[in-house]
Amino acid sequence: MLLLEGRWTLQILLHLKExxxxxxxxxAALAPISANVLTQRMRTLEAAGLVQRRYVPPPAASHVYGLAAMAETIGPALDVLADWRAQRQQTHRSCKTDISGVAAPEIVTGENPTGETE
Structure with a gap:
């Protein structure tokens, strides 16, 4: 199994690294991710030993996610991947596409850069 596969995995690990x-x-930090997708990713990362969930007692009374010891050892690699991702995003912005290769809204909606309608 590839531990860093999936659209949101790197972003999750980077946020939890902080x-x-x-x-x-x-x-909220990963908007527009759905609750179902985030739940699935967190379970996968927890099962892989990269993320740990711990209970915070009252008055907060909630669960908090953090990096497990195994994930902390790949911190420098996460930094390199984050830099690579930022460079790709800058390159793709200039090409009117986002990091996933999806066309920018004006292309998706059928708008033409010349202002003509199709």
């Missing part, structure tokens, strides 16, 4: 987060805070 700080431990509650599910709702992590979801």
């Amino acid at each position: 700080a431990d987060l509650r599910f709702s805070d992590l979801r």
Whole structure:
């Protein structure tokens, strides 16, 4: 199994590298991710030993996610991947596409750069 596969995996690990987060805070940081997708990713990462979930007692009374010891050892690699991702995003912005290769909204909606309708 590839541990870093999936659209949201790298972003999740980068956020958790900065700080431990509650599910709702992590979801807000990753908007527009759905709750179902985030739940699936978190379970996969937890099963792989990269993320750990711990209970925070009252008055907070919630679960907090953080990087497990195994994931902390790949911190420098995460930094390199984050830099690579940022460079790709800059390149793709200039090409009117996002990191996933999806065309920018004006292309998706059928708008023409010349202003003519099709």
